[in-house]
Amino acid sequence: MSRAWDQDEARIFVEALFAKHHGEIYAYLVRMLRDGELAADLTQDAFVKAYKNYDTLEKDENARAWLYQIAHRVALDELRRRKIVRMVPWTGESHGAAPSAERLAMDLRLSGPLERALAKIPERQRAALLLAELHDLTGLELAAAMGVSHVAARAILTRARESLRRELAAEKELERAAEQDRDATFAREARGGR
Amino acid sequence: MTLPFRRRHNDAETSHDRARALSSRRLLESLDADEEAWLGGHLETCTECRTEDEGFAADQALLRSLRDKPIEPPRDLWARTSAALDAAAGIRGTLPFERAQPGRPGGGPANGWWRTMPVGMAAAAAVVLVVVGSAVLPGLVGRGPQGTGLTAVVTSAPGPTAITVDTAAIPAARVRADGSIDLFFTEVKEVCPISRPECVPAPSQHGGSTLDLQGAKASTVTLSPSNDRLVFESASGPSGEGKIFVVPLGSAGQPSQAPSTPGASPSAGTNPPSEPPVSGGPTPEPTPIGQIEILSGVTVVGEVAYSPDEHWLAFSAAPKDGSTGPDLYLYAVGGTAAVAVTSDHQTYFSAWLGNRVLASHVAAPAGEPGAPGNPNASKGPDASGNGNNGQGNNGQGNGGQGQAIEGRPSSFLFDPVTSTRTELVQPDVWMPVVDAHSRFVTYWAGTLRSTDGVTWRLGDGQVVLDGWNAGATTPGASAEAPAATDANASPEPAVGPAGHATPVVDSHVEDFRAKFDPDGIRLALWVSERAGETDGRLHLLVIDATTGALRPDEPLPGVPALRRFSIDENRLAWVSPSGQDGHESALQVLGWDGDTFGQIHAEQDANLLILR
Numbered sequence: 117m118s119r120a121w122d123q124d125e126a127r128i129f130v131e132a133l134f135a136k137h138h139g140e141i142y143a144y145l146v147r148m149l150r151d152g153e154l155a156a157d158l159t160q161d162a163f164v165k166a167y168k169n170y171d172t173l174e175k176d177e178n179a180r181a182w183l184y185q186i187a188h189r190v191a192l193d194e195l196r197r198r199k200i201v202r203m204v205p206w207t208g209e210s211h212g213a214a215p216s217a218e219r220l221a222m223d224l225r226l227s228g229p230l231e232r233a234l235a236k237i238p239e240r241q242r243a244a245l246l247l248a249e250l251h252d253l254t255g256l257e258l259a260a261a262m263g264v265s266h267v268a269a270r271a272i273l274t275r276a277r278e279s280l281r282r283e284l285a286a287e288k289e290l291e292r293a294a295e296q297d298r299d300a301t302f303a304r305e306a307r308g309g310r
Numbered sequence: 311m312t313l314p315f316r317r318r319h320n321d322a323e324t325s326h327d328r329a330r331a332l333s334s335r336r337l338l339e340s341l342d343a344d345e346e347a348w349l350g351g352h353l354e355t356c357t358e359c360r361t362e363d364e365g366f367a368a369d370q371a372l373l374r375s376l377r378d379k380p381i382e383p384p385r386d387l388w389a390r391t392s393a394a395l396d397a398a399a400g401i402r403g404t405l406p407f408e409r410a411q412p413g414r415p416g417g418g419p420a421n422g423w424w425r426t427m428p429v430g431m432a433a434a435a436a437v438v439l440v441v442v443g444s445a446v447l448p449g450l451v452g453r454g455p456q457g458t459g460l461t462a463v464v465t466s467a468p469g470p471t472a473i474t475v476d477t478a479a480i481p482a483a484r485v486r487a488d489g490s491i492d493l494f495f496t497e498v499k500e501v502c503p504i505s506r507p508e509c510v511p512a513p514s515q516h517g518g519s520t521l522d523l524q525g526a527k528a529s530t531v532t533l534s535p536s537n538d539r540l541v542f543e544s545a546s547g548p549s550g551e552g553k554i555f556v557v558p559l560g561s562a563g564q565p566s567q568a569p570s571t572p573g574a575s576p577s578a579g580t581n582p583p584s585e586p587p588v589s590g591g592p593t594p595e596p597t598p599i600g601q602i603e604i605l606s607g608v609t610v611v612g613e614v615a616y617s618p619d620e621h622w623l624a625f626s627a628a629p630k631d632g633s634t635g636p637d638l639y640l641y642a643v644g645g646t647a648a649v650a651v652t653s654d655h656q657t658y659f660s661a662w663l664g665n666r667v668l669a670s671h672v673a674a675p676a677g678e679p680g681a682p683g684n685p686n687a688s689k690g691p692d693a694s695g696n697g698n699n700g701q702g703n704n705g706q707g708n709g710g711q712g713q714a715i716e717g718r719p720s721s722f723l724f725d726p727v728t729s730t731r732t733e734l735v736q737p738d739v740w741m742p743v744v745d746a747h748s749r750f751v752t753y754w755a756g757t758l759r760s761t762d763g764v765t766w767r768l769g770d771g772q773v774v775l776d777g778w779n780a781g782a783t784t785p786g787a788s789a790e791a792p793a794a795t796d797a798n799a800s801p802e803p804a805v806g807p808a809g810h811a812t813p814v815v816d817s818h819v820e821d822f823r824a825k826f827d828p829d830g831i832r833l834a835l836w837v838s839e840r841a842g843e844t845d846g847r848l849h850l851l852v853i854d855a856t857t858g859a860l861r862p863d864e865p866l867p868g869v870p871a872l873r874r875f876s877i878d879e880n881r882l883a884w885v886s887p888s889g890q891d892g893h894e895s896a897l898q899v900l901g902w903d904g905d906t907f908g909q910i911h912a913e914q915d916a917n918l919l920i921l922r
Contacts, residue, residue: 274334
């Protein structure tokens with residue numbers, strides 16, 4: 117049963133929610149979007165949505181999964197919006213064409229083979245893996261956060277694990293090839309330096 | 311995306327599909343007994359599914375390793391969110407100023423976890439900190455380019471109680487665009503639980519002065535322990551490059567009286583200084599801004615550090631023209647010039663141990679470039695001469711390809727008072743750092759690698775923690791020992807690591823820097839996985855003083871940090887690289903009171919520099 121929306125109560129509730137969970141929500145959004153500044157904006161949006169929709173939360177004990185559900189939707193909306201934006205023909209204007217230093221630095225932090233593999237798998241699968249393995253959501257919480265049934269959440273997670281395995285194998289192959297290139301270059305330089 | 315051979319779920323599921331689904335599911339939640347038994351039986355007979363099962367588990371561990379790369383939210387996130395909530399309140403409810411204060415009595419229903427939080431957590435007392443230049447920071451002269459009117463508005467969100475700590479002040483500087491620096495000290499008295507770095511306002515600063523160090527190489531700017539002298543290498547500007555200066559800081563911008571001289575002049579050593587450090591020598595002639603040039607034609611390699619008694623300054627430096635590798639230099643405070651105390655061109659300053667120098671030497675195999683006497687030796691110090699990398703162009707990824715030379719490091723203690731050199735007994739000890747109580751040492755245990763015999767990178771080995779054998783005499787006692795007459799003489803037997811080395815870094819290491827806290831049980835370790843980078847990760851490890859073992863929990867498990875950091879009484883300070891969470895560089899502090907640790911963001915600016 118939903119509660120009535122009361123401004124003061126909603127504000128106190130969201131402030132407490134923020135104090136407890138803003139770090140993990142921000143981290144989840146960073147890993148989903150690979151953009152720290154955007155993740156900060158969306159974290160803010162998620163808590164504002166939580167505030168506005170406080171009356172839709174049925175039980176306080178579900179607050180964390182409910183907040184993840186909001187954050188998950190916010191992230192998917194953003195990713196969907198990006199896809200639409202990418203379809204718009206380029207008109208010659210350079211809005212955001214050059215990545216910022218901050219963006220580059222964040223990319224670097226998220227640029228290990230695992231992160232790259234994660235970035236390549238479908239968004240819902242990526243979300244399932246992050247929520248289950250990094251954010252410790254239970255099966256039921258995962259289902260709630262993703263807005264699907266418990267059975268569907270398990271299935272998404274299984275597909276996510278399969279996708280990740282495949283992409284990790286591809287990343288390792290790429291790394292192996294790059295390492296061979298580096299070694300060959302170093303050997304050439306060493307011979308040339310004598 | 312699905313595998314090509316994979317069937318859709320809810321179609322007639324094959325036993326392999328079912329096994330895969332259960333393998334995945336049991337990593338999320340427990341299976342019932344029947345499912346567990348079925349899966350176990352299937353895995354016994356199906357190699358492919360068993361491989362898949364093991365792969366899922368390995369990937370889970372890999373995913374969870376991402377927890378070691380914490381992602382911290384921007385410090386202004388609450389301020390932004392709070393403002394957005396206020397705006398939202400204006401839309402959905404009453405205006406923000408009409409809203410009753412959170413946490414007021416009777417402000418909400420009686421149950422729910424968030425309502426049971428302590429009053430201090432729920433009370434969102436809006437603390438607005440407005441810092442406007444030096445007006446409210448007496449003694450702080452000028453700000454950085456972006457800081458000429460720094461206005462920080464920090465609204466404190468409800469949060470846990472701050473942790474009170476008694477820390478040593480942090481000397482740091484902002485480097486201005488014109489090359490001058492604003493010196494300041496940060497006093498941290500309270501830190502916040504790690505998850506809530508904004509629970510208290512930013513700590514105060516004091517004691518600033520502005521120094522014109524035009525052309526200084528930032529990585530070499532070092533403050534003395536008494537905060538009365540600054541050392542730097544000029545890299546450009548009117549002073550010209552390749553000169554090392556000492557600037558007295560008696561009063562802001564003015565040269566001070568020459569300090570008292572060391573108690574004894576260096577005695578004849580194995581490699582007597584060409585110009586002995588002066589004891590009671592003439593008062594140096596300061597430049598108009600008080601600078602004393604102590605060396606020229608060189609570039610600093612690695613760190614510059616004063617001895618604990620502040621009588622000496624040590625560093626390694628190589629000729630600016632790149633003709634050789636570095637030698638160890640010492641400068642007697644109050645003297646006129648720094649002098650080389652080695653001449654092998656392969657010696658790197660590591661750290662002070664008491665008032666003796668710990669340094670490392672690398673030897674190439676006979677006949678190789680870089681080996682003593684080899685005419686092909688070295689064209690220049692390359693990356694090791696950039697003053698940014700005490701280990702040279704470190705690296706271990708080559709795997710011995712091509713014509714790489716393997717170098718064998720060794721380390722020694724040098725007493726500047728007696729010129730006594732004491733070799734450490736163990737081989738392959740590189741850049742050792744010993745705690746102030748001489749109980750523990752950390753170092754690179756392994757080889758080095760080079761292609762030219764001058765620029766050395768980490769080879770095969772690892773960063774380790776070991777016990778420390780101080781030898782027959784304590785470090786301080788060596789000053790009274792007779793002067794050595796042979797470079798390889800070891801009047802103190804068995805000085806060095808105890809031989810119980812424990813690796814402290816799992817990941818690949820290209821460069822590292824280590825320092826102990828004054829208690830000698832907390833080890834700050836900066837590690838970079840890429841050669842020549844100033845960005846790396848900073849760890850704080852805690853040692854069990856009784857067993858010498860590392861405690862399993864790391865108070866600081868590898869945060870992004872620039873190479874220079876400072877560890878002192880009850881705190882570790884570092885500068886986070888720009889771009890972290892979309893912010894400029896920031897001065898970060900981890901403080902502790904015994905085993906209770908907390909963190910705080912102390913300052914944010916584009917060009918921050920820790921000075922000691």
